[in-house]
Amino acid sequence: MDNKNPKVVVVMVPLPAQGHLNQLLHLSHIITTYGIPVHYAGSASHNRQVKLRLNGWDSQSLTKIHFHDFELPPYDSTPPNADLSVPFPQHLIPLFEASMHLRQPVSNLLQQLSVKYNRVVVIHDYSMAYVVQDVKLIPNGESYNFNPICAFTYFTSVWEGIPEEAKPFRVDPNDVPECMPSQEGCITNEMLEFVVNQSKYLGFESGWLYNSTRVIDGRYVELVEKLSLTKDPIKYFALGPLNPVEIRSESRKNRNQCLKWLDEQEKGSVIYVSFGSTTSLTDDQIEELAKGL
Template identity: 25%
Template sequence: MECEKRDSKMGKEMRAERLHCLVVPFPTQGHINPMLQFSKRLQHKGINITLAPTLFIFNNTLKGSYTASSSISIHPISDGHDQGGFAAADNKEEYLEAYKEVGSRTLGELIGELKSKGAPVHCVIYDAFMPWVLDVAKRFGLLGGAFFTMSCAVGNICCHVNQGELKLPLMEGSGEISLPGVTPLQPADFPSFISDFGSYPAFLKMLVDQFSNVKNADWIFCNTIYELEEKGVEWAGKQLPLKTIGPTIPSMYADKRLENDKSYGLSMFQPETDICMKWLSERADGSVVYVSFGSMAEVKEEQMEELASGLKASNYPYLWVVRASEEAKLPRNFAAEKGLVVTWCPQLDVLSHDAIGCFVTHCGWNSTLEALSLGVAMVAIPVWTDQSTNAKYVSSVWGTGLRAHPDNEGIVRKGEVERCLREVMEGDQGKKIKRNTTKWKETIRKASDEDGSSDRNINEFIAKLSQS
């Protein structure tokens, strides 16, 4: 009997080893990193992975760094803007159209090339921002899996817009709005492209178009955890073949099952690691406020000034990430008296450091998921995209942070910054928040651990792919 079990297990492993997934990420760091982590999980379970980033991403961030430390094959495709990429494109809509046209052709060529070399693709896993990838996969008779890098709640909102169930623009004076699969929201809690209708039409179109052909996908992967968004996941699961597979962070910071998985392997900015970690090591446990608004968010100059004043008034030591492109917005003659200002840092190492007591964040989904996974209390100051919705869940659903309130001009003033920091760091509400962060940290760890909700979903995907 034991021999039969062992032979059966070996047979499954051999079948899995022959399976090959082609992974096509959207060309920004916040979208590539989650898909890289998912790829590592699949590879760890015996799936062969080929990553197809854009040529620009490959030449400027992956070449010679990630390839040297991973057995994941990398075959870049062209987006039609190989010298500057998405970030440098003046007209995002034109960029996306060019990527669709050129990418469809070069992706098809890659699929044919891999087949001719004896490495045929069985499934294409693509960022849902690029629904045209699914069309290419189906043209070649391949299975397709859409990967949503956002929360399930935000995905559900976009789905309602796509289906015409949420009419835009929102009516002036609208009160609380209830949608299936989403916690009740005020207009200001919706993604900025919806609440501030017309602000970024290209991005709104991209968000809504994720659902243009999604019913043709064989799987929908969502970068979340079932336990975090039970009602939303259950609603979405009735519409689509949804599988939650989070947290998409390096295994060292979650279940620790993937050996040497300590970093994403991709950073578009050079982190000042030694400076950050040495400075933190000299601070008391739980004493430091960490401030970062991610890799893309642009903070208004007036907001930077108010934030600087609030940090100074709070009197807590702080580590503040201000990208080089944002440094000019710092107040004149600004001196970080009790803090350290850097252009980039190793965020996971920082968030997991004992010195960190609070994370001031824009509430981008990756940063939110990292803070939840590591049990760090948050002060949310959303800037755009899905961040207002994430902030709503952080403050009102999961209870792991406070949302700072802006004034009528949309600026979070010095006094509000100071109030939120003091409450999270020392107040009664802060104590409750920290109890919640501990609870969610353990829940999220279990989800990715053996036989956890996310782990089971990944295993079920592999089993069905093997059968197909």
């Protein structure tokens, strides 16, 4: 790349949920280290959120990324409900549906960049396929689907949903352990419908990206490639881990207070447990988990 006259530009389009926003922001930082300009397209409030929560990079590195703060239409945002039969954050679905309105501003951005660069590369969250569908109308544009879950999780979830008689090939029993719990009841029908609708707009991408590594996840990257749901053969990349595994000294002053506290503890004395953002727990469940730990 010629830093003074770059020929390629990358546009990131994340789903507005922290785990998704964060992964693509880490990838944005990595790409900018190669002298490639990156445009990060999202809502104003969520761009602000992900920048404030960034860890592992010098805050000055954010100036190398072009943030596009688009507005979303009003949407309902109810408090989380831990008493739902399915422990999925149902209250986020109105936000995800509102984010579909980003299609037009993102399309306008791609059109503007297409006349300035020889190649426009769009990296989008799996659940933002509808928003980026117009990239196929740009002669010098191409897209890459970013899957925010590892290849193991993606493959086993898709494999479970395929009827036995329709499975395209056989897998080694060790590839899908019998002890794997069913994913039935893990996601609401509304969210499942949202994801299925997004998949309808896939199929023209040049490749799939995973925040994973072939050292750990390689077998499942191969199985996903073999299972390929696209008409034309595409490439699958394991690019992770995207978050910095080595914290540079100049970024320590900007570290989160939780990490500063952790530095003061004895080695091997702290257990970290994360349930992600897709589970709502009742007070009784939290108490029982605390007792178990």
